[in-house]
Amino acid sequence: MLDYVWLIPFFPLVGFLINGLLGKKIKNEAVIGAIGTLAIFSSFIVSCMVLLEMIGLSPENRVFEKVVFPWIHSGNFKADMAFLVDPLSCVMIMVVTGVGSLIHLYSIGYMHGEEGFYRFFAYLNLFCMSMLLLVLGGNMLVMFIGWEGVGLCSYLLIGYYFHKKSAGDAAKKAFVMNRVGDFGFLIGLFTLYWWLGSNHNIWTINFTEIKAASHLLPYGGVVTIATLCFFVGATGKSAQIPLFTWLPDAMEGPTPVSALIHAATMVTAGVYMIGRMSFVFIKSPETMMVIAVVGAATAIFAATIGTAQNDIKRVLAYSTVSQLGFMFLAMGVGAFGAGIFHLMTHAFFKACLFLGSGSVIHAMHHALHKGHLHDDAQDMRNMGGLRKAMPITFLTFLVSTIAISGIPGFSGFFSKDEILWQAFANPYHGNLNYFLWATGAIAACFTAFYMFRLVFMTFFGECRINSKVKEHLHESPLVITIPLMVLGFLALIGGYIGMPKLMGMLPNYFEHWLDPVFELATEYGAAYAHHGEHSSHALEWGLMFGSVVIAVIGIGIAATMYTKNSTLPKRFTDAFPSLHRAVYNKWYIDELYDFAFVNPCKSFGQFLWKGFDVLVIDGVVNGVAGVVMGFSGIFRYMQSGLISNYAWSMAFGVVVMLGYYVFK
Amino acid sequence: MDMIIIPAVNFTPILPEIFLSVLAMVLLLINVFVPGDRKAYLGYLSFFGIVATGVLVGAGWGGHIESFSGSVVLDNFATFFKMIFLVAAGLAVLISDQYMEREQCNHGELYPLILFCVVGMMLMASGTDLMTIFLGLEVMSVSLYVLAGFNRSNKKSNEAGLKYFLLGAFSTGFLLYGMALTYGATGTTRIAKIAATVGQMTLPSTNIMLVAGMLLMLTGFAFKVAAAPFHMWTPDVYEGAPTPMTAFMSAGPKAAGFAAALRIFLVALPTLQVEWSQVFWILAVLTMTVGNITALRQDNIKRMLAYSSIAHAGYALVGFAAGNPTGTAGILFYMLSYAFMNIGAFAIIILVGKKGEANGNVQDFAGFGVKHPVLAVAMSIFLFSLAGMPPTAGFIGKFYLFSGAIQKGYIWLAIIGVLNSAASVYYYLRVMVYMYMKDSTEEFDWMQVTAPMALCVAISVAGSLIPGIVPSIILQFAQQAIKLI
């Protein structure tokens, strides 16, 4: 049946091994690139086969587990190298392998001539393998391998230009922040495992087994603790408040990396994880609320920062954070299907955006190089008017931008609108819903604004850079534009498989597909849901219209500020200098963390070392030695060398002894 | 009663003593005819004499013969100790010639004096009468006074002799007074009879005369084994005495002191064990602590080993305080091992030293390990054995001594003991630090290893190592020796 599922992560592994071990010898970029791309493309083929086979099954049978080999068995604890195929993981493997293949292809062109070309493809394959392990993992531990594995690859790829200090810093920051999340993940895992085990003697970390036992879990209480811990893990991986600061820095990595890891796949792992364990999360209303609030807050928070950035990739990075916020908002309001749906559409358009920006940077870099200039190839202030030079890039970029802004007919609209509607109409959070919706809507407005700001600054107007350079600006080669076109196309039409029922044109295939995965969660959620308050069709239509209007407003503002009246931004910043500074500096969050955690840790470490280890502990150790030596000195001088003193000592001994025993 | 009846005396028990005495006197005589640069022959002669005595002593193993109306006995206990004395004397004889030659005091009398000293010690070990023991002790002591001051032209040696003499005589006074009081309390000087009399007393510990006698005797022996606070002569005398004699003194007389004390306290006064055990407990703690801690800061290696020797007396006292077969067998084993390891160490010191007792500081060992790896390894073995590291004899000895204390319930004594042991490691390691870890300032090219020296080192290495790996070979004898008293 689906026994061949292990091939999916296996191909990238092979690719990794070949390129990693032999890549240096192969040298030929074409071969290396082909190996890397073929590896992941093979996985894509297998994934398609898996998907087809799954479609062929009846919905309730769409669960398949495969134990490849036993991994850790000790005492009660049992974790196998096991894979789980269900509709959810199907979606994920399709996204990962599909988008992954395109990005591999793209990278052949983008990374051309880079030192360590083979290294890049090896890492990329390794990443795909880890990501596939993550989404296919049949138990929490296999998921955790993938979870950490993608973190590792992220580290390696962010630090790809390791000679740049900023790259090294960013890589380390990414890994460490992920680790903070992993800490939460582990504690969550322990709590769940221990609670089920000690109370019901079900010692398991296997998803299906937990699912089967999930009716034993209480609402709130220990589940809240466990799920909050898991959520901490998710915030780390998916760059949510408070652990989001690594993602913008991660843009130090090559652009395909940003597209694949930091937009389409890895960062969505947190969302996936919540989806995977929806039946646990839903049992804690508190956690659900926290997730929703954090998601909404992140969405708007990151969006505000995005409005003020000048680095093209940073804008996209904050946009990613913000969009991930939307996904979490969806998860938090119990709209798991919508969250995963947005995950998918976001993968399409955000990958496209990143790759497009890569194409732009590539062209800029090339042109600047030719013009012997050392300006920043990623700074939008140096760009402008690129649409003529790079029509394909521009077009795909525009499509994706429209998609992300939530203009009807594009993929982003369907998913985002679903999320906003669910935020408003979900039965779980009572009056908080208005706030959630409002926040989401404003964030959407910001999204439209900063994305179009980006488009306008990059592709419209006049080229702001030296005219010498301008003539060197060319469209990127086919190997780069083909992925762009495919992704752009997907960004355009990808939403139709998940069209809301309301519109009624197409059945919501996507939701139906995922239903078997999430129905249990909905069932549990019903225990505390308030039904039937907001669910009227008119309202839904109204809100939908509202969100479109909001998006259009955002676009309008952007258009006004960045195409028509180019002095507006300046006037705006002059009017609110401190606000702009704060936004531009990302609300000083990095500085805050440095102040609150990093520096205290370092100085505390210094204190412990110099103050405690050396002074106190070693002080005691050497002090004891010193005291003994001191006594040595004293005893030594008692040895005066004089016979009469010696005789006195003897007589003293005799007298004391006699005195004690004879006259006692 | 008109006829003097000569009692049928069985001389077997004191055959070794007689043999050695005769040998010593013969040596004294022929010394006159041996030219100054040939005194080594006397050494060889006495060494072979000692070996022969060893055979003689060994042949007596397992027997139990009393003689001189019960004032001397031949038993395993005595035999074991006699072996220790012979080992100490034999090794000391081996290392003497080179040293004496260098210090230009190679007087032939040295060897007879050593032999007389051994005779005295043997009497102490086999004596079963306070009188015999006293006599043996004095024979030993008087010879030792001379040996300590043997290097007449050396001021330090002189001082050592004088100091030892005055303090030794002083302590003899106490010992003797103790014996007198014991005699008064029990009416006899025979060990066995004392035991019988004391055994019949209802509350011997309230008998002031007896207790005082015991304590005074204890003082005397404490002086001989260098137990604090009667130890203060030790560092000075050890430092001043000619090095081979220091080696000899640290091993032989100490063992003899323990032999006699064991005999008296275990056989004659077992009923007072509670009392003397307490005293030995305190003495042991004091002795170990003072010895070890003071040794930490010594630069003169002879003096350092003198303090170490005090500490070792303390360890042995731990076994004594325990007073049970484990502890006492430990003492026997330890004294033998100590003879090997300590004299071995002194042999190396003699080799490293220069004329006029120069080059005797720890610092002078810098680089020794590189220049003379074999000797340095030997020295390391001696030092590790002294420190009580497995797998050396020193470890097994300490193991038994402390085990005795633990078996007896003196846990704290054992703990203090091991802590002392740990502290002692520092100064033993210090020598090794200089030997191996400091760059050499010397070429050590003046050093010459004569055959007797080499033999001594080899025997000592074997004696410190083999009993550590297969301790049974010695321990079973020690066990048997202790069984008979």
Added chain:
Amino acid sequence: MSNLLSLTTFLPILGVLLLLFIPKDSKGTLRNVALATTVVTFIVSLPIMFGFQSNAEFQFVENIPWISAGPFVMRYFVGIDGISLWLVILTTFIMPIAVLSTYTAVEEKVKEYMILLLLLETGMLGAFISLDMFLFYIFWEVMLIPMYFMIGIWGGKNRIYAAVKFFIYTMVGSLLMLVALIYLYFKGVEAGFTNFGLLQFFNLQLPLATQVWLFLAFALAFAIKVPMFPLHTWLPDAHTEAPTAGSVILAAILLKMGTYGYVRFAIPLFPEAAHKFAPLIATLAVIGIIYAALVAMVQEDVKKLVAYSSVAHLGFVMLGVFAFNVEGITGGLLQMINHGVSTGALFLIVGFIYERRHTRLITDFGGLSKQMPIFATIFMIVTFSSIGLPGTNGFVGEFLVLIGAFESELRWWTIIASSGVILSAVYMLWMFQRVMFGELDNPKNQKLADLNAREIVIMVPLIVMIFVMGIYPKPFIDKMDPAIKKLVSQVRPLSMSAQKMSEAQPSLPSGHTGIEMPAGHPGMSPETDSHAAPVANPHEAK
């Protein structure tokens, strides 16, 4: 072959004898002979690994009389179970690597160095296989001597201080243990035992007060060796000063003596006392994890950093062992082996760059990745193994430790300990970044040569082990599992668990017994008891 263990243990001594006859100037021969000896030892030890049956019995047992005098009877009693098996193999596995690493690192006194290395191997192997407590003690102490000389003679600037500190520090602890050992023996004699054989003492019922004192004495000795906070300060000194091979052996094997001591001696001999002190030891372990990580973070010397990381790693081991359940102890043991492999590898790596640059200060490096790509790759793998990345060995052990501890009473400790996972990433990666990443701006670093063939050969086995144990730890766990189950049942004497159960009964959640009893597998009861305990006392966690 029944005397395989002895053969393995004493083969290095044979090597020593061979070395004695080789002139000290033919360094090449000396090195090769030493290497050959260790390799042969390793090969000889392989049948032990393959021939080992997965059961709880001691195997390859040899039991012959040795000393018999007075109250004491010591026997040459050796054998291994699943716990010591891997440590023996680890030792024979690491030794050739250590020897090979000295080929260029040690140019002076090669002969002595090799002799000491081989003596050390015998000492370590002997300690792992001894089943006679006296024999164990002998080997335990003997190990000190070669290590002392290795640090003191071939060490760095401050070597003498470090060597003496190492020696005396360890000695203090072990001598106190000796006292306890003797005391225990006499208790055994009262109970009718006739020798020092370890196994019978597991059945000795001692009153709690006695156990407490004896446990403290044993625990102190082992804690110093582990080393546990706050007895760890000898370790950074020893490591910084020791030559590379010395550090490797010290970290990879010698420190395991401490943790092994707990598992083999302190805990099964004094189970009640061990339980009583578990919170204290867990606290120290957790403090050690966090503390060492924080201190490691600010180190300027790579080697010192790695040394402190050892303290943190061994804190995990201790936490796992004192969880007293199968998962925790398995994790602890795996972590011991893992630490041997990865920290050993780290010290080798530090050695490589030290040999090239004669400095270990982090600030002297930077950007080495560019100059030394192979080195960079290996270093990175080892770094991540040390961090405990899943897929590498470090993870399996650490995870089992944490999950085991979490199941036991040590839940809150575990949570704090888990944060060590973050800190380890911080200090290791920060170090890695500063050494390997960045501009290659120091001219001295621009001429560095990448690893040569010998160095790669040294590292490859370690790298392979890192992945094998990370991806397929089953064979390792399977062989140690029965022994650990047995240990767990020893640690939870029936009387105690019964008592706990009776306390627990009223507060157990309904259905607990109903589910557990029928489902309980035979022979699993000790563990299930151990899990029942925390539930039994919910307030205990406060």
Added chain:
Amino acid sequence: MENLNGYLIISAILFSIGTIGVLTRKNAIVIFMCVEMMLNAVNLTFVALSRHLGNLDGQVFVFFVMTVAAAEAAVGLALMIAFYNNKESIDVDDVNLMKW
């Protein structure tokens, strides 16, 4: 012998005087004479006890003690002469080369 205690006390006093002499005097010969006084005090004890107990062991002991004392005197005086040769003094406070 009803006044044994008298003898014992006298000998104890003698012994103490000797001891104190050793402790306080500085001249090596005087010290040695004090030691001799201690030994003679012991002899007195022995004799008195021997008479009191009615056996001869004590008396025999005394002979040995006297012999030994003589031997000791010979050796001791020789050592003092040797010392005097080097230091031109027999003040024990001059015996001070070795200390600490």
